[in-house]
Amino acid sequence: MEEIQTDILILGSGGAGLFAAHHAIDTKPDLDIIVAAKGMIGKSGCTRMVQGGYNVVLHPDDSVEKHFYDTIKGGGAINNQKMAWTLVNDAPDRIRELETKMGVFFDRNKDGTVHQKPFAGQSFDRTVHKGDLTGIEIISRMRDQLYAKPNVKAWDEVRAVELLLDETGRTAGCLMLCMGTGEFIVVRAQAVIVGTGGAATMYKIATPSLEKAGDGMAMCYRAGTAFLDMEMMQFHPTGLLAENSRLNGGVLEEGLRGAGGYLMNADGERFMEKYDPERLERSTRDRVSRAAYMEIMEGRGTTLEGVYVDVSHLGKENVRAQFPGMVERCQDVGKDLSVEPVEISPAAHFQMGGVHVDENNRSSIEGLFVAGEDAGGVHGANRLGGNGVCDSTVFGARAGRAAAEVVTPGGEPAAYSLSEVHAHIEAATAPLEREEGENPFYIRNDLKQLMWEKVGLVRNEKALTEAVEELQTLEDRVNRVKVGGGRKYNVSWQEYLNVRNLVSVAKMVAESALLRTESRGSHYREDFPASDDERWLQNVFVQQGKEAWAEPVEPTHISFEDVSGHKIERPAGVK
Amino acid sequence: MEKVQVSVMRYEPETDESPYYETFEIQPKKNMTVLDTLFLIVEDQDASLSFRCACRLGMCGTCGMMINGRGRLSCRTKVEALGSEIKVEPMRNFPVIKDIAVDMEPFFDSWQKVQPYFVPKEDTDEFSIIPHDDKARQVIDKNTDCITCGLCYQSCDVVSMRDGEFLGPAALTRAHNLIADERDGATHERLEKVTGSEGAFECHSFGACMEVCPKGINPMESIQKIKTKKLKKTLGLKI
Numbered sequence: 001m002e003e004i005q006t007d008i009l010i011l012g013s014g015g016a017g018l019f020a021a022h023h024a025i026d027t028k029p030d031l032d033i034i035v036a037a038k039g040m041i042g043k044s045g046c047t048r049m050v051q052g053g054y055n056v057v058l059h060p061d062d063s064v065e066k067h068f069y070d071t072i073k074g075g076g077a078i079n080n081q082k083m084a085w086t087l088v089n090d091a092p093d094r095i096r097e098l099e100t101k102m103g104v105f106f107d108r109n110k111d112g113t114v115h116q117k118p119f120a121g122q123s124f125d126r127t128v129h130k131g132d133l134t135g136i137e138i139i140s141r142m143r144d145q146l147y148a149k150p151n152v153k154a155w156d157e158v159r160a161v162e163l164l165l166d167e168t169g170r171t172a173g174c175l176m177l178c179m180g181t182g183e184f185i186v187v188r189a190q191a192v193i194v195g196t197g198g199a200a201t202m203y204k205i206a207t208p209s210l211e212k213a214g215d216g217m218a219m220c221y222r223a224g225t226a227f228l229d230m231e232m233m234q235f236h237p238t239g240l241l242a243e244n245s246r247l248n249g250g251v252l253e254e255g256l257r258g259a260g261g262y263l264m265n266a267d268g269e270r271f272m273e274k275y276d277p278e279r280l281e282r283s284t285r286d287r288v289s290r291a292a293y294m295e296i297m298e299g300r301g302t303t304l305e306g307v308y309v310d311v312s313h314l315g316k317e318n319v320r321a322q323f324p325g326m327v328e329r330c331q332d333v334g335k336d337l338s339v340e341p342v343e344i345s346p347a348a349h350f351q352m353g354g355v356h357v358d359e360n361n362r363s364s365i366e367g368l369f370v371a372g373e374d375a376g377g378v379h380g381a382n383r384l385g386g387n388g389v390c391d392s393t394v395f396g397a398r399a400g401r402a403a404a405e406v407v408t409p410g411g412e413p414a415a416y417s418l419s420e421v422h423a424h425i426e427a428a429t430a431p432l433e434r435e436e437g438e439n440p441f442y443i444r445n446d447l448k449q450l451m452w453e454k455v456g457l458v459r460n461e462k463a464l465t466e467a468v469e470e471l472q473t474l475e476d477r478v479n480r481v482k483v484g485g486g487r488k489y490n491v492s493w494q495e496y497l498n499v500r501n502l503v504s505v506a507k508m509v510a511e512s513a514l515l516r517t518e519s520r521g522s523h524y525r526e527d528f529p530a531s532d533d534e535r536w537l538q539n540v541f542v543q544q545g546k547e548a549w550a551e552p553v554e555p556t557h558i559s560f561e562d563v564s565g566h567k568i569e570r571p572a573g574v575k
Numbered sequence: 576m577e578k579v580q581v582s583v584m585r586y587e588p589e590t591d592e593s594p595y596y597e598t599f600e601i602q603p604k605k606n607m608t609v610l611d612t613l614f615l616i617v618e619d620q621d622a623s624l625s626f627r628c629a630c631r632l633g634m635c636g637t638c639g640m641m642i643n644g645r646g647r648l649s650c651r652t653k654v655e656a657l658g659s660e661i662k663v664e665p666m667r668n669f670p671v672i673k674d675i676a677v678d679m680e681p682f683f684d685s686w687q688k689v690q691p692y693f694v695p696k697e698d699t700d701e702f703s704i705i706p707h708d709d710k711a712r713q714v715i716d717k718n719t720d721c722i723t724c725g726l727c728y729q730s731c732d733v734v735s736m737r738d739g740e741f742l743g744p745a746a747l748t749r750a751h752n753l754i755a756d757e758r759d760g761a762t763h764e765r766l767e768k769v770t771g772s773e774g775a776f777e778c779h780s781f782g783a784c785m786e787v788c789p790k791g792i793n794p795m796e797s798i799q800k801i802k803t804k805k806l807k808k809t810l811g812l813k814i
Contacts, residue, residue, distance in 0.1 A: 049632070058702075100701070147686075242606045243606060441618040484623050
């Protein structure tokens with residue numbers, strides 16, 4: 001087995017991973033850095049899939065205080081305030097860096113200044129974008145810049161299997177798998193930065209890129225880090241419905257609602273009038289998604305169990321000019337977004353929860369940094385549209401700088417245990433050896449159905465308790481998987497590794513959701529349908545080998561009394 | 576819908592003497608794409624089939640392949656548009672890793688050769704003021720949607736005939752985007768890089784690149800503009 005030594009190993013090549021690479025090498029140009037992804041570098045992950053844009057304060061009439069307030073209010077006031085404050089303050093630097101150093105070109109106003117568009121849940125139009133496919137431009141230009149930095153090596157299709165620690169619990173590196181050859185590699189590193197993205201793909205209808213499987217979160221869990229807010233799973237209100245196809249759940253961007261699009265049930269009613277009469281469709285994602293789900297559950301959904309998004313009243317030419325990517329996407333299901341309503345459903349999208357880190361992305365494990373969707377805290381109970389790419393770029397950069405500070409170019413990484421490595425390899429390869437067993441794709445389908453039904457948009461104690469038990473059954477099935485074929489570029493074998501991680505993350509989600517006996521943000525308990533600030537201005541924590549627990553949120557920058565409208569006040573529309 | 580026969584090229588270069596084809600029967604349904612059929616094969620019929628994909632929405636540019644003889648993104652190719660027989664093969668001009676999955680290194684080697692990264696002309700942190708109807712931007716903006724899927728590269732006969740010794744349509748388009756970008760400071764350097772023996776003047780204007788591009792980009796236009804700029808530069812005119 002090959003063993004390679006580097007200074008910093010970065011897992012994932014989304015906004016977090018690539019910004020980490022750039023800032024680490026810019027901090028110490030002599031470092032040796034590897035950035036590895038299970039897809040191709042810059043082509044996997046969800047930053048590339050960002051459509052709408054990037055929330056950032058640039059206009060003199062806007063302020064970081066307003067952006068901060070919006071973020072906390074949108075997050076149900078359980079955000080880590082230090083992280084949220086860092087987010088809004090660093091974002092202007094990162095967007096300028098993207099435009100003036102990386103070469104991204106964002107859309108302009110007539111007068112040549114940068115255009116900022118309206119997004120839901122925001123008190124100011126602050127979303128910078130490039131058409132309706134912003135992420136492709138951001139990630140492509142960041143990928144291009146890596147060619148200017150030869151000390152950063154880009155490893156395509158090499159996935160992380162297990163983090164390696166030394167005897168004292170310090171980071172020693174990572175066991176990797178080269179997917180093309182099927183060979184394992186031990187990468188020894190003084191620091192590891194995890195940014196592989198979340199696991200929303202565990203739900204029946206989901207928006208993310210198919211390869212995402214919460215790998216980083218699952219590895220961190222097994223390595224022993226604590227997690228917070230794992231019950232907070234965001235559902236995007238407008239996932240395109242495409243039955244029989246993996247196109248299903250592809251996002252129709254937030255800007256459709258921002259620009260004045262209507263959401264309608266099968267009876268043609270603009271149902272948001274009942275749920276949030278003030279903000280209507282421009283309400284936050286959690287509220288709009290839940291409203292749509294309730295409409296569907298109460299029998300006012302379409303035949304495909306969805307609702308409609310309608311932007312045709314904005315004018316055919318206008319829609320085609322403003323949302324060309326979305327028009328194209330709807331054509332794939334035979335619909336013309338510019339002239340007719342399109343069937344959509346809430347779709348699992350983003351995990352607000354994740355690994356417990358500080359505002360420099362340090363985890364509790366020495367030398368282990370976590371950034372982007374894998375880390376928790378900044379978004380609280382619900383993330384605002386446009387704050388996602390903001391998060392991954394801001395905290396990716398911080399993780400890169402923080403990691404660079406603690407490593408020495410050419411320094412000796414901590415020692416790993418070879419016997420542990422062998423045990424990890426044995427577990428990973430067991431399905432290739434079995435004569436018969438479970439099909440990993442079928443387990444994934446069962447997981448997606450289970451999570452949708454019992455740990456979905458509307459939850460209750462009974463369903464969650466059942467889910468916890470059934471997830472155990474699924475985990476047992478994962479341990480009996482058999483895959484055919486050899487090791488080389490084996491899609492089924494990769495699916496086994498994916499589903500193993502997805503089930504681990506799913507267990508954290510269900511367990512956390514059971515503990516939070518109230519409703520807040522994206523977590524809605526029909527048995528506790530209102531927010532309970534007396535008891536639940538708290539974060540739920542989970543950690544391997546421990547019972548879930550809760551800890552109070554620290555109001556370091558704004559007091560809870562000063563945040564209004566963050567609570568779910570009334571069980572709107574519920575029977 | 577009637578069942579379709581999906582014939583897939585199988586090839587493991589280290590062990591197979593030559594590629595061969597296997598046919599799988601699939602029940603097509605509404606909305607189903609070629610990518611969906613490949614998943615159905617791997618889930619239910621043959622777990623060992625290799626192919627690459629990520630976003631499934633035409634954004635990542637990793638599922639390019641030859642479908643009924645033409646380069647396409649499998650995630651955006653509808654089964655119902657293809658008839659009762661579908662032939663799936665790897666992109667040409669790339670080494671096969673296994674079956675449909677190819678090594679995209681030749682494409683990105685070319686990409687790297689054009690100095691694909693922005694080199695700021697000025698050391699500034701401020702957004703440049705560029706009106707949205709700016710002429711140069713209009714040329715660039717038509718071409719910035721490239722998802723580096725490699726379909727133009729695989730369709731390019733010059734790439735095939737010269738065994739990869741041609742930068743290819745996408746890399747040249749990227750280069751032109753930077754050459755035309757008034758914010759970039761490496762214009763002259765880059766213009767030299769893309770007008771050498773592997774560069775723009777080698778294009779034979781077959782136009783296959785434009786035909787196959789899933790994003791509607793016309794690389795020939797950028798290539799032509801590079802040629803014009805180089806000629807102007809040679810004549811001492813402003814480029």
